[in-house]
Amino acid sequence: ITLCLKEQTSLKDIVSLNDPNIRDKITKLEIESDQDPAVIEVLFSLLTKSSVRSLSMKISNLFMWMEHIKKIGPCLHELVIGSSLMHNHWIKTITECCPYLEKLSVISRLELADTNILQSIGSNCPHIHSISIGLDYSSSAEADADLTAFAEKCPQLEELSLDCHQLTDQSV
Numbered sequence: 001i002t003l004c005l006k007e008q009t010s011l012k013d014i015v016s017l018n019d020p021n022i023r024d025k026i027t028k029l030e031i032e033s034d035q036d037p038a039v040i041e042v043l044f045s046l047l048t049k050s051s052v053r054s055l056s057m058k059i060s061n062l063f064m065w066m067e068h069i070k071k072i073g074p075c076l077h078e079l080v081i082g083s084s085l086m087h088n089h090w091i092k093t094i095t096e097c098c099p100y101l102e103k104l105s106v107i108s109r110l111e112l113a114d115t116n117i118l119q120s121i122g123s124n125c126p127h128i129h130s131i132s133i134g135l136d137y138s139s140s141a142e143a144d145a146d147l148t149a150f151a152e153k154c155p156q157l158e159e160l161s162l163d164c165h166q167l168t169d170q171s172v
Contacts, residue, residue, distance in 0.1 A: 002028040009039050017046045028054040037064065044068035051075070058082035058107065062090055073097030082107035088117050095124035102129045109134035109163070118146045122153030129156050134163035144171035 003017075003026045017023045029052050031040075048071045055076055057065065062083035076098045081091075091106060104121065117135065121128070137143040143166035151157065 001025045002030060004030040004032070005035055005039075005043075006032045008033070009035055011036075011039055011042060014039060014043055014046075017043070023047065024051060027051055028056075030056040032058050034059050040065060040068060044071055047072055054078040054080075056080035056082075066090065066093060069094055070097040074099065076101060078103040080105045080107065091117065092120045092124070095121050099125060100127055101125040102127055104128060104130070105132040106134070109136065115142045116146055116149070118150035119153065122150040126153060127156060128154050130159035131157070132159075132161035137164065137166045140166045140168050143167045147171045 001022070017026075023046055026047065029047070044065075052072055052075055055069070055072065055078070057069075057080070059065070059082070062081065070093075073094070074097070077100055079094070079098060079101055081094070081104075083090075095101065095104070104125065115137070118133075121131070135143070137146070143164055147162070147164075147167060148171055
């Protein structure tokens with residue numbers, strides 16, 4: 001079952017999740033637009049022992065939901081993040097909590113990426129098969145070193161969609 005929260009969801013909209021026959025069958029959670037913090041609090045408290053394997057969050061205030069993501073992070077295999085306020089340390093924090101990630105898609109571009117953002121993702125998520133991310137580095141040398149180290153840490157990588165103008169042919 002895919003649970004999709006669009007627009008503003010109310011607490012009465014998610015009351016059916018108290019039924020374990022429904023809650024325990026949710027494998028994919030999609031959250032679009034900003035939601036009422038009380039709804040998100042209840043939702044994630046109900047899903048902490050769930051079978052959610054895929055999370056897609058397209059919201060503007062990602063930092064507000066970090067503690068909730070951490071609760072289900074060890075269960076996640078797929079993560080899609082879209083946020084208008086994207087910072088490198090959030091990606092590092094999220095991937096630290098999701099050691100079994102196989103697919104990561106970051107819709108927002110990370111401006112002036114840390115010199116080791118990909119290495120950090122690779123260290124935290126060694127099972128990653130697919131990654132889609134946009135990065136800007138301060139130099140080609142930093143971008144090349146990060147991609148090379150990432151590739152070494154993720155031998156199972158099958159798909160790479162990387163929007164980065166600083167990469168050179170050598171690192172690719």
